[in-house]
Amino acid sequence: MACSPSPPVSLAGADFVVYELDVDDGSQRGLAVKGDMLAVSGTGGYVAWSDGDPLQSLTSLEIESALDYRDVEILNDGTIVVMSAGPGRASTVSRIELLGTKTLLGPAFVNDQDQGFWDGIAFWNHSNHGMLVGDPIDGKLTVMITVDGGASYRDAMSPPVVGDRQYCFAASGTSLALISQNTALIATGGAESQVWRSVDGGDHWMAVDIPFISGSDGSGVFSMAFKNELHGVIVGGDYEHPEINEQVAAFTDNGGLTWTASTVMPSGYRSAVDWLSEYDAWLAVGPDGCDWSLDGVTWHAGPIGFKGHTIVKGWSSFVEGKLLKLD
16 A cells, blocks of 8 residues: 655745746746646736646747736636736736637637736636625625636625725735635725625625634735635735734634634735645745745745745745746
8 A cells, every 4th residue: 555755844944946937027927727737827918838847848929919917717628718907907817719729819808997906826726617806895795606617707796895995905816715616705905804795606696704814905915825615724914014023924714704813923015825735734935035824723834935916835935037946
């Protein structure tokens, strides 16, 4: 009988590799990994991907140079769905179908609301069933649902009603989490930090109060991740004051119905978090470093120099064409 190696007790001394992408300077906030396939997107309106040996045969496509692609997802059939964030028509969703040696770029789904600003997309288990979330219009968060892999969306029946200056953050595209067949969660910040929870696929929502930093335009929850349907964490902070590390992380053990503040917090502002099954730990990253936790209760400083805007399965995307990978 084969035995799996035990996970390391600590991520603090883990090694990592820095990869250089052949892209112009800027930030790479969109990152997706599925099996051997990796996709990354960012400023300059591009998306790049590899299928097989990561980054050895990278294909890059410039969709619209003026756009900032903050989120990218890979579906089960290999289709890449990429979302740009920005005011009005600068928020878009595009689909890239990989048909053998051919690449088919579908028509963009474009935000037609002047006040709109999209923050993230996600899909249930890489299927065609997914969701898009954005900043509020007329006091309601933008929530749209797709069943065709992002080719089209419909508005949620009853989206979250939020207060003045309460919104989601698009720093990593991970303020939205889809955890079971019809359960979805959205995290907010600004004037008030909350988690909103839906159990009917995104049409109706319930507000959950959380012990988290809020009150300024740059503070709140920036990211959430779950290791299963019950256990998850949220991280964030104040990106305008990244040294603040009070009430910047919390955890749940009941699928997001309630949240408890971490006992030992991350070192400061963290823009993204993910569950790393190979380490049996959560890893949170920010522009100045990272922290890891086995239980969401206690956080520890991570490998020196490992940082980023987004973290997915040990890969972290950052700036100036750099990707970091835990080794």
